[in-house]
Amino acid sequence: MIKVTNFSKQYKGFTAVKNLSFSVEPGQILGLLGPNGAGKTTTLRTLCGIIPPSSGSLMVAGHDVVQAPIAAKQNLGYIPDDPRLFDTMTVWEHLAFTAAAYKLADFEKDAEALLASFELTHKRNTLVHNLSRGMRQKVAIACAFLHDPKVLLFDEPLTGLDPQGIRGIQQAIRDRARAGAAIIISSHLLSLFENLCTHIMVLNLGECRRFGPMEDLLSEVGHTDSTSALEEVYFSITQAADQGSETAVV
Numbered sequence: 001m002i003k004v005t006n007f008s009k010q011y012k013g014f015t016a017v018k019n020l021s022f023s024v025e026p027g028q029i030l031g032l033l034g035p036n037g038a039g040k041t042t043t044l045r046t047l048c049g050i051i052p053p054s055s056g057s058l059m060v061a062g063h064d065v066v067q068a069p070i071a072a073k074q075n076l077g078y079i080p081d082d083p084r085l086f087d088t089m090t091v092w093e094h095l096a097f098t099a100a101a102y103k104l105a106d107f108e109k110d111a112e113a114l115l116a117s118f119e120l121t122h123k124r125n126t127l128v129h130n131l132s133r134g135m136r137q138k139v140a141i142a143c144a145f146l147h148d149p150k151v152l153l154f155d156e157p158l159t160g161l162d163p164q165g166i167r168g169i170q171q172a173i174r175d176r177a178r179a180g181a182a183i184i185i186s187s188h189l190l191s192l193f194e195n196l197c198t199h200i201m202v203l204n205l206g207e208c209r210r211f212g213p214m215e216d217l218l219s220e221v222g223h224t225d226s227t228s229a230l231e232e233v234y235f236s237i238t239q240a241a242d243q244g245s246e247t248a249v250v
Ligand SMILES: Nc1ncnc2c1ncn2[C@@H]1O[C@H](COP(=O)(O)OP(=O)(O)OP(=O)(O)O)[C@@H](O)[C@H]1O
Pocket: 011, 014, 016, 034, 035, 036, 037, 038, 039, 040, 041, 042, 043
């Protein structure tokens, strides 16, 4: 569903991502982690077609994001770390606008259901300018879900959410994966990965240092507490990477 092959990205000669290859199948949730500047956002933004790759191929639901950008985007929902909304539009107008952009007929029932699931029904006619940060985040996620994309990309999805919101988004992500979506989540919250992800990729300085199923990664460490196990794996990989170790695939 998501297939990235030998992807590299340079910004004016600086290599932000180097020779990255991985895939995410339907139902899988890949957790992308790595220190600041590791290349996570660059990878997600390239998969969305916001920035072009320098080399390599990136496929979304069978469509090359450079060769067939519209078909790729029709199958994609992207929630950036700082979603930009239209301050002078209401919550409902955002959903209607999104439906028009994706040419969705009869979107109303699905939109109502999304508002209910994100506890936004009572804010239906409120200008997004007058929403809290967490509510704005939920509007962005509801819009990204509306066309029922096969691929979902989340950059730091829990920023600004309250515990109830966090639980709601986690459940929504799980439901989408169960329904067959391929999902990538970038975050610094290891506990989020432990609760949600089927696979993990650790990036450091633009290179993949580890990629594989979560259970394989955790079994290496042999912890019963998976949050601290993930933490241990993360630090051992990123510190080893700093000392120049090779990429490992589990
Ligand atoms: N437009 C740009 N021009 C030049 N360099 C850039 C640009 N965007 C990102 N970079 C550089 O590319 C590298 C990777 O950045 P990126 O935003 O992908 O990292 P990240 O893993 O998402 O980091 P964080 O966890 O801090 O969000 C960084 O060194 C960053 O400074």
